[in-house]
Amino acid sequence: MESSPIKAASAVDVDVLLIGAGLSGIGSAWHLQTYCPTMSYAILEARDAIGGTWDLFRYPGIRSDSDMYTLGYSFEPWTDAKAIADGPSILAYVNRVADKYDIRRHIRFGHKLVSASFDSAAARWTVEVESGGERRTMTARWLHMCTGYYNYSEAYLPDFPGRESFRGPLFHAQFWPEDLDTRGKNVVVIGSGATAVTIVPEMAKDGAAQVTMLQRSPTYMVSRPAVDKVANGLRRLLGSQASYGVVRWRNVLMQQLFFQLARRRPETVKKMIAKGLRKELPRDYAVETHFKPSYNPWDQRVCLVPDADLFAGIREGKVEVVTDTIARIVPDGIELKSGRHLPADIIVAATGLKLQLLSDVAFTIDGVARPLSGTMTYKGMMFAGVPNLSYSFGYTNASWTLKADLTSFYLCRILNHLRDTGRTIAMPVPQADVRPVDFLDFSSGYVQRAKDILPVQGDRAPWKLHQNYMRDLRALKYGKLEDGVMRFSGSTQHADVAA
Structure with missing residues (x-):
């Protein structure tokens, strides 16, 4: 043309x-x-x-x-x-x-x-x-x-064996269908980065029957409140402009401190993250299996979990984290290399950007x-x-x-x-x-x-x-x-x- x-x-x-x-x-x-x-x-x-x-x-x-x-x-x-x-x-x-x-x-x-x-x-x-x-x-x-x-216009979507045989919707999260209804459905989200950590608890709250986060390897995750009470209090006290500058600098310094500590003393940061996870997860939860990455903190981006919503979904039994590798996609779900079958009505690939x-x-x-x-x-x-x-x-x-x-x-x-x-x-x-x-x-x-x-x-x-x-x-x-x-x-x- x-x-x-x-x-x-x-x-x-x-x-x-x-x-x-x-x-x-x-x-x-x-x-x-x-x-x-x-x-x-x-x-x-x-x-x-x-x-x-x-x-x-x-x-x-x-x-x-x-x-x-x-x-x-x-x-x-x-x-x-x-x-x-x-x-x-x-x-x-x-x-x-x-x-x-x-x-x-x-x-x-x-x-x-x-x-x-x-x-x-x-x-x-x-x-x-x-x-x-x-x-x-x-x-x-x-x-x-x-x-x-x-x-x-494109995202990273691995060529999963058997993908074409799946009976339900299978798509990358970057291209979310407007009319998708997840209520009462079994949903598998492939991935463990920021996108997956966002989607999984939200679908669990919106009525999905079961949401599974399927990850090949774990990601470091930390929780913090979505609402910053100190910042909101300072805004009432100092006004929007002055409080914004104070809180902005506080957060910049905290970010840099955490990053530098992670690079210089990774084992210390690993222990801090693990301690925070144990507070949020069930007592007998396999933290070592699902939330202990093989790399050091900040070798990859650390995932933020606002208000610990992902962990709340796990505690309530609405969310399951599975650490395994995909063998093939089948008409009614995913077969894993461990031999386990994950039933799925919907598969969401949160597998990364291009x-x-x-x-x-x-x-x-x-x-x-x-x-x-x-x-x-x-x-x-x-x-x-x-x-x-x-x-x-x-x-x-x-x-x-x-x-x-x-x-x-x-x-x-x-x-x-x-x-x-x-x-x-x-x-x-x-x-x-x-x-x-x-x-x-x-x-x-x-x-x-x-x-x-x-x-x-x-x-x-x-x-x-x-x-x-x-x-x-x-x-x-x-x-x-x-x-x-x-x-x-x-x-x-x-x-x-x-x-």
Whole structure:
């Protein structure tokens, strides 16, 4: 099928083009309006709604696995009673921010970025966009990608033997059917990550006859109250803005303390987690079998169980955790390698996301294709040898928005520096003596499966991802822009550097 003609743009459409109107994109727009008020911008959103993840995922009980005092924006206090919030509340918050700060009018819905080409002589990106069955172009001086890290149209679903023989619904949780009725049904959820831990107790509460969480291997899980009574008390005492800052910093420090303790004294943290589990589970429960992973805490993300709802389901007999391997899917359930048969009317695969680097956009620089997989990242937000391109990627050991906010602030610093110095291009210059290491220091399956498509980080600053908010705060908010690695230039100067 032939593509539609491309409509040429003769001038710069916007100074900054943001890709994605999710949590990161709306936050970046606020930063641009606040710190670069004279610069024009637009947001391209492939879907027809704001919210990204929080609009896409519709499975039962969808919620944050981080507290909203850190997952929320630094500039807009979270005022709901629950700190561990449900998906609809988070979506309403993002939409409220977009409307409060007049961001929505900058969004072009139904616009999917396909390719981006940078012209060094003009110091400008020309992007190709699909919209309404047509392809068109627009231009921008800077491109900031807020597209998240996973594929919206595909998920990871293993090819289970016998899958086609199953008589009931079998689907990935990312694509939850709107009309699914689980009442009185036997449901098996395959997986033990954040998605499974959310779905399982919710379906047990909603009337499923029996819900089984089938896991190949255990995951570390910790419980905490969904409602932060201290935070709510401080809000009544100090007001929304002041209390939000206090609680946000408290939670940042607690997150970092737990992570550092896990890395430095993993055995201590293992004992702490096991002690918490024993308080929540029946006295004779096989904690060692179902909740003792083979890896150390934070080698993979630790699952949060708000209000211990999963453990309550186990205590009440509505939820069973089975640790085993699938031999085959059969018409009425799952046969396990142990020989056990799990009866099932519905099978839900919570088997992980399919990672995607910058939405698989094809990038070109001065007519030469520039794949970004394997490219070294600068400060976790730009790429070596790639001009005027940045991206938002949150923390793996803390809330996504903490890093996204810092990235947006640093982007504004760069843009203002270019304006103030009369330059047009910013590009991190590769350093030959920096050793490449894996982009994410995580053993999770979804990360390991995507190694070939991910960028890399370096073994020292400014190429290293510290996964540490305080270090990034110093580097991105207060660190030097002219650091000997970032090259600021005009278009003709850059042509010589690139050559």
